Amino acid sequence: MSFYSRALKHRSFMLGALLTLLVIFAASLSLLWTPWSPFEIDMAAKLQEPSLRHWLGTDPFGRDISTLLLVGARNSILVGVIAVSIGLSIGTGLGLLAAARRGWVEELIMRLADFSFAFPAVLSAIMMTAVFGAGIVNAIIAIGIFNIPTFARITRASANSVWAREFVLAARACGKGPWHITMDHVLPNIASVLIVQATIQFALAILAEAALSYLGLGTQPPQPSWGRMLAEAQTLLFQAPMLAVYPGVAIAMTVLGLNLLGDGLRDLMDPRLARKR
């Protein structure tokens, strides 16, 4: 069966793809059009119930909730893309280097990766905030740094198994150097593993950004962010409980979509693993 026909039959993959596309659509839409302005404050229209004018109601500053959610999607995706790119590029590079050079280089890189697990994203973001002040750029860097060891480990483990294969031996016998073997044989063979991991790290990055923005260490006002919307909503739980529901649903749906997509891709790219699920 082809990849596509198997993909169409994989229910959780399809659900994940649908949810992810929905968020990407929302983010793209917000670049072109939003129902209202995300920055305009209208105190006369504050804390309104959902209506035809404001589909999900308004926040304490009279801003339209559906607009804020749309712009928040853009923010989350931006953070995810940059943070995962940092982790993917540096982490994969280090992992490939470790697998190609072995010996003390591998030992050093892997010990560094082990070591950085002592600093979860929130903890490194706290350190960065204490030094450079709160802001979305610092949050992205902290989340990105946190991604590096994950990618380094998974790249090295998968690359090592490729290096042990016979076609790599054949390539070496033909006189190819480590650099060419890595680029021509190792990287293409581990790409699927990296894509799956990138999807899962993307979801983790969105969760981390939401948590940091909730704490005031991530996205700064007036830029809308799902995490910050939750922080603002928490002060109004008695007056407007639904304000604390929408952004959370948006985060959970996005993360669920990406996780299902990642798991589905793993099943589809390596059918041997599928039986476990």
Add this chain to the structure above:
Amino acid sequence: MGLFLLKRLLTLFVTLAGASVVVFLVLEVLPGDAAQMLMGPDASPDTVQALASKLGLDRPPLERYLHWMSGMVKGDLGLSYTYGSSVRELILERMTVTLPLAVMAMLLTTMLALCAGLYAASRHNRWSDVGLMGLSQVGIAVPNFWFAILLILLFSVHLQWFSAGGFPGWEEDPVQALKSLLLPAISLAVVQASILARITRSAVLDVLREDFVRTARAKGLSPRATLWGHVLRNAMIPVVTVMGLQFANLLAGTIVVENVFYLPGLGRLVFQSIANRDVIVVRNCVMFMASMVIVVNFFVDVLYAVIDPRIKASDI
């Protein structure tokens, strides 16, 4: 076992020393002038200089680092600039909230995950298995601080069974204190348990396919006795690994959740100290948390060897 322990202990100390260097470099050397940071950008040079010499911040970085290290060995972490009290006392005081919270969350996580994972594995591919695993996917996707807010909405705003936050203190009212940690612990545990339940289920399913399980069943052991006597112990390796890794997440989670419930724990101390620019407290808190993660992972490594005696033989 002796050599294995020695090797692990050596790694532990090297990792701790490395972590201290990173924390020191990031929080003290990177900002340039720590005293200026403490006083803010508007402070006059004289006051900054006075503070720098009072706190010893005008000494060379290496000397300051060694001073910090020797203080740590002696249990003296210095004085907090804003609280005026010893940082050690501050951390110990806040740990009376954070530690019980983390322990409660970890216990809840383990209980929920083992029950759900074992049950799902024993009902492999039936509706209850599919349903539980679907639920765990949702659990993984829910941010813990949002789940905490939902719990507040339900139990504090709607049903009014719990207070929406705050901590009465252990001396004042121990029962109330325990109660005020329950919702935070649940919100931390649900997310972690969702991940652990999936790991438990797949680990148990893997072991169930092994030959020795078939032998045990063929010998006449009941499914229950096989599960408890043979499967569980063998399935514990990946479960314990993930639990060790989860501790770091749990700790990061307590920082966030303490802020949701306004609990006076370590997480809130760090935040207040960042707001107060109290570098000395921030530095020691971050180091303390990183050390906890490192030490827990050390114990996980040692625990492997206890669960699976083959590991230490291959490791030496």
